[in-house]
Amino acid sequence: MPESEVNSPVGSRAGSWAEAAERIGADLHLELSRTGSRRAALLTALRDAVRGGRLAPGTRLPPYRSLAADLGLARNTVADAYAELVAEGWLTARQGSGTRVAERAAPANPPRVPKKSPALPAPAPRHDLRQGTPDASSFPRAAWLTSARRALNAAPNEAFGPGDPQGRIELRTALAAYLARARGVYTDPERVVVCSGFAHALRLLFGGGVLRGPLAVESYGLGFHRSLLQAAGVRTVPLGLDEDGARTEELASLTGGVRAVLLTPAHQFPTGGPLHPARRAAAVDWARGRGGLVLEDDYDGEFRYDREPVGAVQGLDPARVLYLGSVSKSLSPAVRLGWMVLPEHLVEPVLTAKGEREAWASVLDQLTLADFLASGAYDRHVRHMRQRYRRRRDRLVAALADRAPHIQPTGIAAGLHAVLRLPPGTEASTVKAATWQGIALDGLAAFRHPSATMPHRDGLVVGYATPPDHAYGAALEALCRALPPGGPDRAT
Incomplete structure (x- = not known):
C-alpha cells in the first residue's frame, strides 16, 4: 500500500469519501429484482444501497435520464422513485445541487431490524404553512385595547x-x-x-x-x-x-x-x-x-x-x-x-x-x-397588514425563483396564500416530503369537491401569513427542499 495512504489523516480520508461519493453517483451498479414492478424494485435497491452504507450521506445520484438509460427504465419511473425517497427522507433534492443521499440517512452497518418493522413517524411540524390563519403576532393589541376602553365608557x-x-x-x-x-x-x-x-x-x-x-x-x-x-x-x-x-x-x-x-x-x-x-x-x-x-x-x-x-x-x-x-x-x-x-x-x-x-x-x-x-383603526391595521403580507408573498416568490424556478406560484395577486403548481403526479409525494421537512401544509386535492369532473392539476396550497417573522426564512428553505426537482429529465 502506498505510504501516502497508510499515513493519511482522517481529514484526507473524509476527502476521499467525498470523491468516492461523486464517483458512485456516476455509476450506481444497482441490481433490480426480476419479480414485481420495476419501480418497486428500484426503490428497494436504492434503500438497500443507502441502508448498507454503499451510498454514503451526501452522495449525488445520477440524473433521471442517465439512470433510466443504465437500467433500461422509463424516465418517469426513476423520477417517481426519487420523489418517493425524498418524501421518505432517504434523499434530498435541491435546485442546482441535484438529488443526493440525505445527511440523516441510515449509517453504514446498521443494526439488523425485522423486515416488518413499523415505519418511522413523521417529525412534528416546525413550520405552519397551512392556509386560513393570519399572523397571530400582528394582532393590534394596543389599538384594540384603546377601542375597548372607549367603547365600554360610552356604552x-x-x-x-x-x-x-x-x-x-x-x-x-x-x-x-x-x-x-x-x-x-x-x-x-x-x-x-x-x-x-x-x-x-x-x-x-x-x-x-x-x-x-x-x-x-x-x-x-x-x-x-x-x-x-x-x-x-x-x-x-x-x-x-x-x-x-x-x-x-x-x-x-x-x-x-x-x-x-x-x-x-x-x-x-x-x-x-x-x-x-x-x-x-x-x-x-x-x-x-x-x-x-x-x-x-x-x-x-x-x-x-x-x-x-x-x-x-x-x-x-x-x-x-x-x-x-x-x-x-x-x-x-x-x-x-x-x-x-x-x-x-x-x-x-x-x-x-x-x-x-x-x-x-x-x-x-x-x-x-x-x-x-x-x-379608522381598522383601516390602518388592514393597510399595515397588506404591506406586511405583500412582503411575505414577495419573499416566497423570490425563494421559488432562486431555488425552484420550475415551480409556478399562482393566485398571488391577493389573499394570504399561494398555489404552487407541481408536475403531474407529484402532489402526494411532495406533501409527504414537506411533512418530513417539518412543514404543515395541504395539497390542492384536499380542497377538491368529491363530485368535481374538471381535471385536477397537482399543486400545493401554501399559506404565508402564519409563521412568525424570525422563522419565515427557515420555513421557505424547508419548503424549497421538499419541492420536486425540475430540469429536462422531469416530465411535465
Whole structure:
C-alpha cells in the first residue's frame, strides 16, 4: 500500500469519501429484482444501497435520464422513485445541487431490524404553512385595547343586558358604513345581522331552515364547509373553475332544484384570482331568472397587492346577493365576529333561526369592533397588514425563483396564500416530503369537491401569513427542499 495512504489523516480520508461519493453517483451498479414492478424494485435497491452504507450521506445520484438509460427504465419511473425517497427522507433534492443521499440517512452497518418493522413517524411540524390563519403576532393589541376602553365608557347600561340577536346597533351602523366605502356593498344597518363567523352563518341559513338545498358551489373549496352543509342535509353541486374563476355559465344547465350558489368572487378559494366581470353578471342574472340567491363569501377581500380592489358582487343586486364576511383573516379568528348583509325578506327568518337572545357573539367585542371601525383603526391595521403580507408573498416568490424556478406560484395577486403548481403526479409525494421537512401544509386535492369532473392539476396550497417573522426564512428553505426537482429529465 502506498505510504501516502497508510499515513493519511482522517481529514484526507473524509476527502476521499467525498470523491468516492461523486464517483458512485456516476455509476450506481444497482441490481433490480426480476419479480414485481420495476419501480418497486428500484426503490428497494436504492434503500438497500443507502441502508448498507454503499451510498454514503451526501452522495449525488445520477440524473433521471442517465439512470433510466443504465437500467433500461422509463424516465418517469426513476423520477417517481426519487420523489418517493425524498418524501421518505432517504434523499434530498435541491435546485442546482441535484438529488443526493440525505445527511440523516441510515449509517453504514446498521443494526439488523425485522423486515416488518413499523415505519418511522413523521417529525412534528416546525413550520405552519397551512392556509386560513393570519399572523397571530400582528394582532393590534394596543389599538384594540384603546377601542375597548372607549367603547365600554360610552356604552349605555342596556348594552350589558341580554343581547339583541341582530347585533348591537353600534356595530351594524359601523359595518354598513365601512362595507359601503371599502367593498361597494349597498345596505343599511337594518339588513345587517351579526354572527360569529362564516361557518355560523351557514349553520343559521341552512341548519336553521332559512334556505334549503341543493346548493351550487365551486369545484375547490373548504371541505369543512361541505361537511357542515352535508350535516344540514344540503346536497352540493360543483361548478367548474378556470383562470377566470367559477364557470357561472354552467348554472343555467343545472337541474334538480338548484336555486342558490356559493361563490368566492373577490379571490377564489383556494385557486386564487377574481371572478371575471361577465361571470359575476351571469351569476346575478341567473339568480334573478331562477328566483334564487348568490351567497358571496368575501373571506379576504381587503388583501390585494398587484391589482385594483374588486368590489362586492352584492352591489349589482342587493335583493339577490347575500353577502357574508368576518374578521377571521383581517384581525383574528379568536375575535369570533362575522356578519350577514341580507336581502330584506330574509332578515326576519334569520333572526328567528338565531333565537330571542344573542348566544354567540360577545356584546363587548361587538362594541369594541364598532369603535375600531368608526375610529379608522381598522383601516390602518388592514393597510399595515397588506404591506406586511405583500412582503411575505414577495419573499416566497423570490425563494421559488432562486431555488425552484420550475415551480409556478399562482393566485398571488391577493389573499394570504399561494398555489404552487407541481408536475403531474407529484402532489402526494411532495406533501409527504414537506411533512418530513417539518412543514404543515395541504395539497390542492384536499380542497377538491368529491363530485368535481374538471381535471385536477397537482399543486400545493401554501399559506404565508402564519409563521412568525424570525422563522419565515427557515420555513421557505424547508419548503424549497421538499419541492420536486425540475430540469429536462422531469416530465411535465
